[in-house]
Amino acid sequence: MKSIVTVCLSAVALVFFTGCRTDYDIEEVAPAEFLESSGGGEHVHEEFAAAEDSSTVDEHMEESHAGHVHDAGARNHGTQWFFNQPWAAPFIWGKLLRDAVIFLLLAVAVFVVSGRRKRK
Amino acid sequence: MKAVYTFSLMTLHMLFRRRTLWGILLVILLALAGIASVPSFDVSNQGRFILDFGLFGIELGSLLLALGLAANLYPRDKETRTLMPLVAVPLSRWQYLLGRFFGAAIVQAAALLVTCLGLMLILLFHKLPVPGDLLPATLLIIVEGWFLLSTVFFFSFFASPPLNWPLTTMLFIVSQMSVSEFTGLLPSAPGLMRVLRMILPHADVFHIKDPIAHGFSIEPVYFLIAVFYGLCYSAFMLSLALAVFRGRDLK
Amino acid sequence: MTDMHPIQVTELSKQFPRKKRLGSVHAVSDISFNVKHGEIVGFIGHNGAGKTTTIKCILGLLKPSEGSISLWGKAPADSRVRKRLGYVPENPDYDNSFTPMEYMNMFASMRGLAGTQNDWKKLLGRVGLARWETTGIKQFSKGMKQRMSLAIALQSNPDLLVLDEPTGGLDPIARKEFREIILEENARGASVFLSSHILSDVETICHRAVILAGGRLVAENSMEKLLGEENLYRITVISRKDGKEVEEVIPEADLQTRIDSLRRDNIRIVRVEAAIKSLEEVFLTATGGGESQ
CATH class of the missing domain: 3.10.20 (Ubiquitin-like (UB roll))
Incomplete structure (x- = not known):
């Protein structure tokens, strides 16, 4: 019973800690000026449109990294957008670090609590 | 820690002597060779194709290795009663878990490095350039493999191996999903799904096959942070596994 | 000073839950006994009497539902206590991909023992496995695994030996050798807690016996008193x-x-x-x- 309470409290703490934001979703984390300039979250390939008649998709991928925005949360290119948005990378690193520390603390808490219960 | 170290070595020797490891390794290498033999549009695309699908193959290999190596470790120890003499006297339960985990993690990492080497050889065989980030990308997949391994250990303390496979695979799939995709699984409870998604791992941070295939530059600090995240999440899963194991009666 | 006995079991009960609506199985109910320093105590009872359950509670493998267990006054999970223990499980088994010598080396390393390869060779010889040190365990019979188990238990010169049906798979000669080793260990100063079905073994070597029936303690006394002091x-x-x-x-x-x-x-x-x-x-x-x- 105690372990269930501990897990629930940890989950609640985690929820409050992160403010229940989606965090990793580009639509929610992108700065407003970026979203405005890129068309508000639509799937936009600005430079691809410009280069439509002269280049292939691959050239577009290699040459035009800026302005490549997908729908909110739709990360069909895996983590690619971490690397082609100059503002996104450090932002995501911060989130990753924060989550890593939370999970490490939770790991220590669970280890200690389960050890105490065993000794009793 | 000497007990954990010795038991890890014992696990490592045991896993190397089992056929499961070699079978899975052979399957991954054959799959990589198969990817390389698919005809492509042109030379530049073929390199991208091999890299993209090759790294995807290695990633699936990490899942297969985690399940193949670890799903049966604890249930088998329990069934054959080899567990009793170990946890009754020389080892604490946490030492048993860590020893088994580290042993399996080393074997898994070695197998994934072999598959990375296989991918490099395939690229060289096709006279294609080997990107410098291929090895770091494999290291990230190894960390993801360790997270999967810790998940397999967690499930193995209360689920049989046939149930462990779908459970771990499901977590693997879910951990790749974006928030929108995940929320879409149960649109009627978006709040709950958002919270769940936050607690569930973000395994997509370990996949840099697209940036590598498309030649993006990846800053070294990204690797460090992603590895740290992966290790912390693995520690969390292991602590949950230990909590379940500590509560178990060993009949 | 009763708390400092090598084994002190107080009002131990262990229940195992069954499937829904079937309640629980009372494997052991309210048993109390102890093993004093230097004693050999026999633990006897029919199949399903609760002997192995009690031993697993003593070793911390099972959590008591009620009551308490202490080894030299400490909890069974205490690492200081475990260092002083030697355990031979019922029907022991080991990973088939190793040899007895590999197992001896690994267990010694896990327990932080300073013995050499030669010491382990002698110990394997003492339990009758002299010619089998480097043979794969997959070729071992049940009796040979029991001998190996005893060798591992004796590695640390334990202060307390907990033996769960150690002679079950042995022939009469091997059983005699086992009894002799137990007596030698006792003479060295080790306390022994011996669970066995073979009553003649218990009668021959034990100072005291604890008898279980249906999960309850039905008799506990010195062997002289149990067998009758009067001629x-x-x-x-x-x-x-x-x-x-x-x-x-x-x-x-x-x-x-x-x-x-x-x-x-x-x-x-x-x-x-x-x-x-x-x-x-x-x-x-x-x-x-x-x-x-």
């Missing part, structure tokens, strides 16, 4: 009625008087012998004929 004699005579042999057991103090009386009555005495009560008789009496629960 008894069995007189066999020929009955006048039907000419058959009739036995009579009497205390030593009454022996001469009874013989005189039989002679006076011209009753033919066939033999007079010491009537030794066996542990089996004591066990059957205590457990109500050995019926399970």
Whole structure:
């Protein structure tokens, strides 16, 4: 019973800690000026449109990294957008670090609590 | 820690002597060779194709290795009663878990490095350039493999191996999903799904096959942070596994 | 100082939950006993009496539902306590991909023991595995695995040996060797807690016995008291009625008087012998004929 309470409290703490934001979703984390300039979250390939008649998709991928925005949360290119948005990378690193520390603390808490219960 | 170290070595020797490891390794290498033999549009695309699908193959290999190596470790120890003499006297339960985990993690990492080497050889065989980030990308997949391994250990303390496979695979799939995709699984409870998604791992941070295939530059600090995240999440899963194991009666 | 006994079991109960609506199985109910320093205590009971459950609780493998267990006054999970323990499980098994010597080395390393390869070789020889040090365990019989298990248990010169049916798969010669090793270890100063079905083993080497039936403690005493302190004699005579042999057991103090009386009555005495009560008789009496629960 105690372990269930501990897990629930940890989950609640985690929820409050992160403010229940989606965090990793580009639509929610992108700065407003970026979203405005890129068309508000639509799937936009600005430079691809410009280069439509002269280049292939691959050239577009290699040459035009800026302005490549997908729908909110739709990360069909895996983590690619971490690397082609100059503002996104450090932002995501911060989130990753924060989550890593939370999970490490939770790991220590669970280890200690389960050890105490065993000794009793 | 000497007990954990010795038991890890014992696990490592045991896993190397089992056929499961070699079978899975052979399957991954054959799959990589198969990817390389698919005809492509042109030379530049073929390199991208091999890299993209090759790294995807290695990633699936990490899942297969985690399940193949670890799903049966604890249930088998329990069934054959080899567990009793170990946890009754020389080892604490946490030492048993860590020893088994580290042993399996080393074997898994070695197998994934072999598959990375296989991918490099395939690229060289096709006279294609080997990107410098291929090895770091494999290291990230190894960390993801360790997270999967810790998940397999967690499930193995209360689920049989046939149930462990779908459970771990499901977590693997879910951990790749974006928030929108995940929320879409149960649109009627978006709040709950958002919270769940936050607690569930973000395994997509370990996949840099697209940036590598498309030649993006990846800053070294990204690797460090992603590895740290992966290790912390693995520690969390292991602590949950230990909590379940500590509560178990060993009949 | 009772808390400092190598084993102190106090009001131990262990229940295992069953499937929904079936309640729980009471494997052990409210048992208390101890093992004192330097003692060999036999732990006997029929199948399902709760012996292995009790031993697993003592080793911390099972959590008691009620009651407490202490080893030298500490919890079984305490690492300081575990260092002083040697354990031979019932039907031990080991990973088949290793050899006994590899296992000896690994267990020694895990326990932080300073012994050498030569020490382990001698120990394997002591338990009868001299020629099998480097043979794969997959070729081992049940008895050989039990011998190996004893060798591992003895590696650390333990202060307490917990043996769960250690001679179950052994032939009579190996059983005798096992008994000798247990006595040697006891002479060195180790306390021994021996669970066994083989009552003759317990009777031969134990100072005290604890008898379980249906998960309850039904008798606990020194071997002398269980088997009877008083010397008894069995007189066999020929009955006048039907000419058959009739036995009579009497205390030593009454022996001469009874013989005189039989002679006076011209009753033919066939033999007079010491009537030794066996542990089996004591066990059957205590457990109500050995019926399970």
